[in-house]
Amino acid sequence: MKNLISLMAMTVLVSGCASQLKKDCESTNWFQHGESVAMRGEWLSSDPKLLSCRKEEAEISESQADQGFKSGRIKYCTKENSYLVGKSGDPFVPQFCEGSDVKTLTSSHTKGIRDYCAKSNGFTAGASGKKYRNLCPTDLESGFMPEYKKGRLRYVEAQIKNAEDRRRELDYKMRLAVMEVASAQNKVHMLRSQQSSLEAQRIFANDSNNQALKDDINNRISAADSNVRQAEWKVNDAERAKNSIQAEMDKLSKEISDYRTEMAGL
Missing domain, CATH: 1.10.287 (Helix Hairpins)
Structure with a gap:
């Protein structure tokens, strides 16, 4: 009897989790989600949340997600954004930007990386909690890393x-x-x-x-x-x-x- 009760409780718990996931899927703004996926330089086809929601057979707006992704991809593949990605200490995915001036985007990202890797930014970068992605060029890393480590230690x-x-x-x-x-x-x-x-x-x-x-x-x-x-x-x-x-x-x-x-x- 006790085992039966435990099994019933577990069934209810799993069902509750699944139900909560379904509610979350169906309340998601899929345009915004698709846009955010693209702005991370990632493909919608491999997005964990979308895949989970499909598996849950939740009612989701595939068209809105796709439109949001296309909008985000356009924003991602701009000179301004590639600089900001670099300034945040993150890698840029030029292969994500078909038909764009990849050379210009890469150059803009490199400028952002160099600004991120400035010695004066090291402590702030470390204290932010964001882990170093090994992107700083050699001529800047030696000055950046000691300050970064001080900030990281504080964090x-x-x-x-x-x-x-x-x-x-x-x-x-x-x-x-x-x-x-x-x-x-x-x-x-x-x-x-x-x-x-x-x-x-x-x-x-x-x-x-x-x-x-x-x-x-x-x-x-x-x-x-x-x-x-x-x-x-x-x-x-x-x-x-x-x-x-x-x-x-x-x-x-x-x-x-x-x-x-x-x-x-x-």
């Missing part, structure tokens, strides 16, 4: 502090969640004991000729069965909440470990 230290603060919050929530699970399990145990007692009383009632007593016992057993089911659902809810907290704690622990490893090399 990493802040991330570690934030993650540790959040983990302390979760430690407290986990203690409460463990108590909640234990309390819910104790409630189930108590209700099952009541069930057993009522079943024993039903045997006695069935041996009697008192129909009113039989009806009363049967009604009480039915109510007890319902109470047990509700209590088991509460156990499942409490365990899901605890597992969710644990998952976030594990994620934070990994993030802290990764940041500390990176910090050692800065």
Whole structure:
């Protein structure tokens, strides 16, 4: 019975996640999404969100996504944008720009990269949280990287502090969640004991000729069965909440470990 309840709970959880994804897909502005994909220099045909929504069989506007992609591609393949992409420290994809003056776009991007890689921008670039993409030319990298590392160290230290603060919050929530699970399990145990007692009383009632007593016992057993089911659902809810907290704690622990490893090399 317990396994059946757990299976039902898992089914509802998976169904709920799928339903939420479908709602998100159907509420998306697909023109804007298609445009943003193109502005990242990526192809709509390999976009993870669009592929997930198709798999979910959600109602999406393919035509709007395509129109948005075409609009974004035009904007992406401009001299102004190629410069801004470089100024952000990101690579530019000239192959994405068929029919455009690729040489001009590449030259503009190179200028943006050189501005990004200026020594004066190093600390700001590092403190932004954006990882270095190894795009700086040799003549600028030697001046840029020491400043970048100082900024990156500031960012990493802040991330570690934030993650540790959040983990302390979760430690407290986990203690409460463990108590909640234990309390819910104790409630189930108590209700099952009541069930057993009522079943024993039903045997006695069935041996009697008192129909009113039989009806009363049967009604009480039915109510007890319902109470047990509700209590088991509460156990499942409490365990899901605890597992969710644990998952976030594990994620934070990994993030802290990764940041500390990176910090050692800065």
